[in-house]
Amino acid sequence: MASEEMEQLVRREYKQGFVTDxxxxxxxPGLDESTIAFISQKKGEPEWMLEWRLEAYYxxxxxxxxxxxxxxxxxxxxxxxxxxxxxxxxxxxxxxxDEVDPKLLETYEKLGIPLHERAALAGVxxxxxxxxxxxxxxxxxxxxxxxxxxxxxxEAIREYPELVxxxxxxxVPQADNYxxxxxxxxxxxxxxxxxxxxxxxxxxxxxxxxxxxxxTGQFERTLIVCDKRAQVSYLEGCTAPQRDxxxxxxxxxxLVALEDAYIKYSTVQNWYPGDENGKGGIYNFVTKRGDxxxxxxxxxxxxxxxxxxxxxxxxxxxxxxxxxxGEFYSVAVxxxxxxxxxxxxxxxxxxxxxxxxxxxxxAAGRSDQAYRGLVKIGPRxxxxxxxxxxxxxxxxxxxxxxxxxxxxxxNSTATVEHEATTSKIxxxxxxxxxxxxxxxxxxxxxxxxxxxxDVFQELPMEFxxxxxxxxxxxxxxSVG
Amino acid sequence: xxxxxxxxxxxxxxxxxxxxxxxxxxxxxAARFEAMGFPTRRDEHWKYTDVRRIAEGDxxxxxxxxxxxxxxxxxxxxxxxxxxxxxxxxFSATLSDLDALPTGVSVEPLSQAMVANHEAVGGSLxxxxxxxxxxxxxxxxxxxxEGAIIRLSAGTVVDKPIYLLMLSRAGSQPVMSHPRVLVEAxxxxxxxxxxxxxxxxxxxxxxxxxxxxxxxxxxxxxxxxLQEAALTDLHVxxxxxxxxxxxxxxxxxxxxxxxxxxxxxxxxxxxxGAEAAYNGLFFxxxxxxxxxxxxxxxxxxxxxSNENYKGVLDDRSRGVFNGKVFVKKDAQQIxxxxxxxxxxxxxxxxxxxxxxxxxxxxxxxxxxxxxTGQLDEDxxxxxxxxxxxxxxxxxxxxxxxxxxxxxxxxxxxxAERVExxxxxxxPERFNLAxxxxxxxxxxxA
Numbered sequence: 001m002a003s004e005e006m007e008q009l010v011r012r013e014y015k016q017g018f019v020t021d022x023x024x025x026x027x028x029p030g031l032d033e034s035t036i037a038f039i040s041q042k043k044g045e046p047e048w049m050l051e052w053r054l055e056a057y058y059x060x061x062x063x064x065x066x067x068x069x070x071x072x073x074x075x076x077x078x079x080x081x082x083x084x085x086x087x088x089x090x091x092x093x094x095x096x097x098d099e100v101d102p103k104l105l106e107t108y109e110k111l112g113i114p115l116h117e118r119a120a121l122a123g124v125x126x127x128x129x130x131x132x133x134x135x136x137x138x139x140x141x142x143x144x145x146x147x148x149x150x151x152x153x154x155e156a157i158r159e160y161p162e163l164v165x166x167x168x169x170x171x172v173p174q175a176d177n178y179x180x181x182x183x184x185x186x187x188x189x190x191x192x193x194x195x196x197x198x199x200x201x202x203x204x205x206x207x208x209x210x211x212x213x214x215x216t217g218q219f220e221r222t223l224i225v226c227d228k229r230a231q232v233s234y235l236e237g238c239t240a241p242q243r244d245x246x247x248x249x250x251x252x253x254x255l256v257a258l259e260d261a262y263i264k265y266s267t268v269q270n271w272y273p274g275d276e277n278g279k280g281g282i283y284n285f286v287t288k289r290g291d292x293x294x295x296x297x298x299x300x301x302x303x304x305x306x307x308x309x310x311x312x313x314x315x316x317x318x319x320x321x322x323x324x325x326g327e328f329y330s331v332a333v334x335x336x337x338x339x340x341x342x343x344x345x346x347x348x349x350x351x352x353x354x355x356x357x358x359x360x361x362x363a364a365g366r367s368d369q370a371y372r373g374l375v376k377i378g379p380r381x382x383x384x385x386x387x388x389x390x391x392x393x394x395x396x397x398x399x400x401x402x403x404x405x406x407x408x409x410x411n412s413t414a415t416v417e418h419e420a421t422t423s424k425i426x427x428x429x430x431x432x433x434x435x436x437x438x439x440x441x442x443x444x445x446x447x448x449x450x451x452x453x454d455v456f457q458e459l460p461m462e463f464x465x466x467x468x469x470x471x472x473x474x475x476x477x478s479v480g
Numbered sequence: 481x482x483x484x485x486x487x488x489x490x491x492x493x494x495x496x497x498x499x500x501x502x503x504x505x506x507x508x509x510a511a512r513f514e515a516m517g518f519p520t521r522r523d524e525h526w527k528y529t530d531v532r533r534i535a536e537g538d539x540x541x542x543x544x545x546x547x548x549x550x551x552x553x554x555x556x557x558x559x560x561x562x563x564x565x566x567x568x569x570x571f572s573a574t575l576s577d578l579d580a581l582p583t584g585v586s587v588e589p590l591s592q593a594m595v596a597n598h599e600a601v602g603g604s605l606x607x608x609x610x611x612x613x614x615x616x617x618x619x620x621x622x623x624x625x626e627g628a629i630i631r632l633s634a635g636t637v638v639d640k641p642i643y644l645l646m647l648s649r650a651g652s653q654p655v656m657s658h659p660r661v662l663v664e665a666x667x668x669x670x671x672x673x674x675x676x677x678x679x680x681x682x683x684x685x686x687x688x689x690x691x692x693x694x695x696x697x698x699x700x701x702x703x704x705x706l707q708e709a710a711l712t713d714l715h716v717x718x719x720x721x722x723x724x725x726x727x728x729x730x731x732x733x734x735x736x737x738x739x740x741x742x743x744x745x746x747x748x749x750x751x752x753g754a755e756a757a758y759n760g761l762f763f764x765x766x767x768x769x770x771x772x773x774x775x776x777x778x779x780x781x782x783x784x785s786n787e788n789y790k791g792v793l794d795d796r797s798r799g800v801f802n803g804k805v806f807v808k809k810d811a812q813q814i815x816x817x818x819x820x821x822x823x824x825x826x827x828x829x830x831x832x833x834x835x836x837x838x839x840x841x842x843x844x845x846x847x848x849x850x851x852t853g854q855l856d857e858d859x860x861x862x863x864x865x866x867x868x869x870x871x872x873x874x875x876x877x878x879x880x881x882x883x884x885x886x887x888x889x890x891x892x893x894x895a896e897r898v899e900x901x902x903x904x905x906x907p908e909r910f911n912l913a914x915x916x917x918x919x920x921x922x923x924x925a
């Protein structure tokens with residue numbers, strides 16, 4: 001690979017880097033009980049919710065930042081972060097697309113995701129989260145007819161307190177880990193989905209998360225509950241404007257699948273990765289966990305991670321129901337100075353549970369990437385089955401790719417397989433393409449897309465197209 | 481008083497007349513051990529292995545080397561070799577046989593080497609296994625007073641294997657030993673070195689051995705570690721290897737015995753063309769616990785490693801495998817392969833495996849695989865359909881699983897001994913000799 005082309009790759013600019021100037025209702029930086037009370041009050045939450053948040057906060061105070069990940073970053077000053085930022089005031093939130101701030105729509109235009117067009121064309125209901133408050137929700141009626149609840153978590157806390165109370169924190173407890181505890185204390189918004197018994201959600205649900213106001217941590221909380229025999233596919237896509245301060249993002253996603261339910265959760269993450277020196281990118285510390293509570297339930301995570309300065313993310317499945325299925329498909333691309341420590345946990349508890357892990361990592365520039373995964377087979381998980389494949393592709397000689405798969409197997413009837421490879425794009429592969437008149441850049445793009453195919457084909461159609469485009473943009477100029 | 485301090489008391493009671501350089505080392509080791517203490521499961525490297533059984537034990541130091549002649553004959557390998565025998569860590573001149581050493585080869589007990597030529601010993605000893613590596617290497621540094629110093633001068637090809645037999649005795653007072661093995665293989669040397677751990681069935685001692693092997697340019701060393709200690713013995717070992725240009729190090733690490741066993745195997749491939757092959761096998765039953773931690777550091781371009789570890793676990797035994805391959809920045813054109821396969825024979829056995837890759841160079845071919853499962857029912861069926869009863873079919877398939885590692889073993893004496901031991905301890909417990917007869921009968925028919 002020619003070194004000047006590598007240089008180009010490292011120097012590529014963030015294409016989605018721009019700042020939309022929207023009047024924010026932001027609290028001063030700092031975190032104590034009063035900040036939490038402010039958030040809770042602002043959201044019009046019931047008393048129990050405030051108590052729940054404070055419980056999490058007291059636990060968080062006793063915890064320390066995890067240090068086991070293969071990541072390097074300066075300590076985060078949690079008192080320098082502003083924990084609430086809302087575009088406009090909640091009471092005069094627009095009720096339809098026409099009322100949406102044109103600047104916001106413009107932002108989506110720049111990102112190439114015209115909201116109305118996209119929503120109409122793809123039949124997708126978009127619960128757009130711009131910073132912390134849901135700005136607009138479309139297709140609500142259609143979902144309402146089917147009996148599906150899809151709204152912001154704040155709305156759900158007010159409108160469906162019993163449902164939220166029944167499930168919130170049951171998959172990711174308040175004190176699960178440092179970042180989940182912080183999120184539990186200060187989460188400002190996120191999505192709530194409830195699909196009732198026997199209902200197949202009529203459309204793919206989608207939320208575009210954005211981080212906008214500088215210096216504002218984004219603390220999303222998403223809760224998706226699929227009742228018996230219900231099905232839902234949920235898409236999460238993210239992008240953020242170029243900023244100089246590091247922005248902390250500590251989201252929590254909880255999925256609950258009851259008997260025979262199926263939840264498919266897809267993510268395309270393209271937050272600002274920082275400039276060529278790694279300055280200014282997003283810190284992404286996310287806790288995502290699905291609970292296959294019912295027999296024969298299935299949870300599938302698919303992620304395409306191309307952004308963020310630091311990614312710390314392990315979407316997991318607790319396979320409790322008999323014959324439940326967990327899946328994890330991941331493509332992680334790091335470039336420049338990005339660092340990613342990502343993977344999954346598959347906890348097999350029930351009999352005949354199955355899990356599949358396919359993780360593809362592409363490291364370029366001076367980035368560092370690690371796959372960290374756990375497959376645990378409990379003593380009662382008779383006949384449990386896991387297949388894991390993680391492959392790394394290195395582009396350039398300044399990057400690193402690491403694999404840390406943990407396997408804890410406590411049942412003789414279990415079958416667990418793990419395979420991992422690390423390599424670069426072979427010269428003969430490139431030569432083969434070049435000999436057939438394909439230029440180097442296209443050849444690399446073809447090879448890389450082929451490398452990721454196992455994961456891309458798990459993505460919903462529109463996302464797959466977007467992901468491929470994103471991958472090409474991310475590796476643009478990396479030729480060879 | 482902490483467990484570490486309690487252990488170190490034995491040291492002050494024993495060593496008064498050390499030469500000054502030895503005393504200084506003991507002090508450094510003791511200080512480091514005291515500071516670190518015994519590892520706990522909160523330590524990532526000891527996450528799956530609890531050493532409280534060692535830390536809470538009370539181990540004396542052996543003072544004599546008497547060993548029953550009949551059991552010595554039963555335990556030792558039937559092999560023509562240059563032999564050093566240690567009983568509970570103490571050198572036994574009567575059981576050893578070093579009469580036929582060729583020129584260019586020096587094999588002597590550590591105690592003698594220290595007295596005779598302390599500079600040469602002191603220079604190399606501890607170069608690879610520093611006191612910071614683990615609390616156990618620090619503990620060994622504090623106590624080590626016996627072991628084997630093996631030196632091969634350039635170009636020497638040793639005619640027979642060098643055989644170190646470490647015997648453990650049963651007695652009312654458990655003892656500890658901290659043997660030290662140092663191998664300095666000069667350029668273009670070839671040798672086979674066997675570390676064999678065995679003992680009386682009731683022995684409940686603690687062995688904490690540190691081995692250092694240095695391979696100069698073009699050296700080829702086969703290193704066998706056959707651990708057949710009593711099922712009540714506690715065994716901790718670390719093996720440190722430093723490889724020069726075009727050198728080959730082949731490790732055969734076979735663990736059958738011991739109640740609690742931990743082995744660390746670390747190789748530094750420091751120059752082009754260096755190649756390491758790790759072959760490992762463990763077979764555990766009852767409540768045995770065997771932990772293998774391996775690490776290959778590819779510090780130079782064009783270095784190669786190939787690792788294959790297999791485990792068979794029965795009853796309530798527990799196995800741990802942690803294999804790490806590290807590729808340094810700019811160490812291009814590396815090939816590193818790693819495989820760990822485990823066979824669980826019982827519902828209550830547990831295996832924790834973690835094959836790690838840490839790679840900082842792009843022109844590499846690295847892969848690892850880990851599988852855990854049970855015998856292939858189709859294969860059992862295939863054998864049964866040919867008139868072999870089920871227990872025999874299962875036993876045969878288990879042996880075949882083990883065989884994939886044993887095929888690499890170049891010393892037949894060891895391969896046969898291990899295969900027989902495994903066969904005899906399988907749940908079906910059959911005699912391998914009978915099996916061979918059966919196989920021949922089938923062939924004739």
